[in-house]
Amino acid sequence: MALASPFPDVEIPDLSVPAFVLAAGRDRPDAPALIDGLKGDVITHGQLAGYVDRLAASLHERGLRKGDVVAVFCPNTIWYPVVFHGIAAAGCVMSPINSLYTPEEIAFQLRDSGAKVVITISLFLDRVQAAVEKKPVDEIIVMDGAEGHASLIDLLSSQAPSVQVDFDPADDLVTLPYSSGTTGLPKGVMLTHRNLVANVSQCRPLIALGEEERIIAVLPFFHIYGLTVLMNQGLAWGGAVVTLPRFDLEDFLRTIQDHKITRAFVAPPILLALAKHPLVDQYDLSSLTSILSGAAPLDADLAMAAQDRLRKGAADGVTVAQGYGMTELSPVSHTTPDPENLPSGLTDVPKGSVGFAIPNTECRLVSSETGTDAAPGESGELWVRGPQVMKGYLNNAAATADTLDDEGWLHTGDVAVVDEHGCYTVVDRVKELIKYKGYQVAPAELEAVLIGNPDIADAAVIGVKDEATGEELPKAFIVRAPGSSISEQEVMDYAASRLAPHKKIRAVEFIDAVPKSAAGKILRKDLKNR
Known part of the structure; x- marks a missing residue:
């Protein structure tokens, strides 16, 4: 059963992204x-x-x-x-x-x-x-x-x-970011002018940015979150976008203070610093009204800790919440509204939830076991349909068909539950991607690099939780080649020399054989159970 957004549909202007x-x-x-x-x-x-x-x-x-x-x-x-x-x-x-x-x-x-x-x-x-x-x-x-x-x-x-x-906004591409999607190697995500115009328009009833708004842009514009939510959303409503080239906590805090930043769109590691780092107390962050987290799951306790700390000394208080999306969704499908924009009868959104489906968006929760809609109160894979859904993957019909079905439903690979108010919480992932500091890391890409080493006979990569930070870290299971004595550090150094920093192998375990199905698929569940 398709579940509609609790917010009325909005009109999507038939314009190019720059014109809009x-x-x-x-x-x-x-x-x-x-x-x-x-x-x-x-x-x-x-x-x-x-x-x-x-x-x-x-x-x-x-x-x-x-x-x-x-x-x-x-x-x-x-x-x-x-x-x-x-x-x-x-x-x-x-x-x-x-x-x-x-x-x-x-x-x-x-x-x-x-x-x-x-x-x-x-x-x-x-x-x-x-x-x-x-x-x-x-x-x-x-x-x-x-x-x-x-x-x-x-x-x-x-x-x-x-x-x-x-321009034909519904058909002409405007950007081609690369994403690993729900599985596999990076693929070009074809996003049209209409996709991006729609997504900014859809967020408006929940996040009503004003002309005097100042948004800090430390999340990268090369990421669709930064491109749509920070850059285009901020500019579209006449506000000011304040840029930083990279995240440095002191620069971040000073910029909020000196430029009287009103809104921050961040990823969970930044909230961890806001909740715990002693440097935070040295700056006046009272101009902040809202911090919205995305790109990776935000722990409810962490959200509350950051909110409680920042509210001490803030005139009207700051709200810490989160949203949900993916590159293939331009990227937003769900978000937590500003307090004044909550659906009728609600006074708050539970910490840990990703809020509500935005206007013009339909959702389904589908059981991975039966392929049918999950029963009320039960979890299921989140499927999304709306004008923000990508056109498809560039030159990759097979990958497109695996993610986007004939009825226009995008299969996110994430497992969610929805309450009686239409508020969603993401509880698990069907897909194998590792989320590290907001970045998607495809195990298959890391495995391909590792297997290129003549001292490695086989390799498998999974995400493991770092108990200290809550981050998901790439861990490699390595089968040494006959006669090889390659060490853990040598495996990590080899991968690091060939991959971006966020894709680095952070832990290594040597095994006799990588568990695989009869079809040759790596049984990652068996590795996780180790």
């Missing part, structure tokens, strides 16, 4: 849109629109056309939204690359996405050049300048005429 997001700034051209949290540099809403127009014109002048893919490999900066919306306004598709990626991982994404251009920064140029040796592109643009490469200033100085693109 930048519209709010037309009435407030001199108001800050983007603020560098460390340097204080500002881009106003009026300047943002002008820069986007120039960047789109410059990309068109360089020969890029509708549907061409431009990869962006860059940390958070006030110029990231200029680049994203400039690419989108040109009719091109932005494929964000994780800032931690190695040259091998970058090359894979360039190859798979078919990117024609890479936009990066000078600090990352060496990795891009190493990747481009494996997968050539037409051009590398270095935002802050490097010898032999065009800079962002060069692009914004273009005198080319403004670009006019005929």
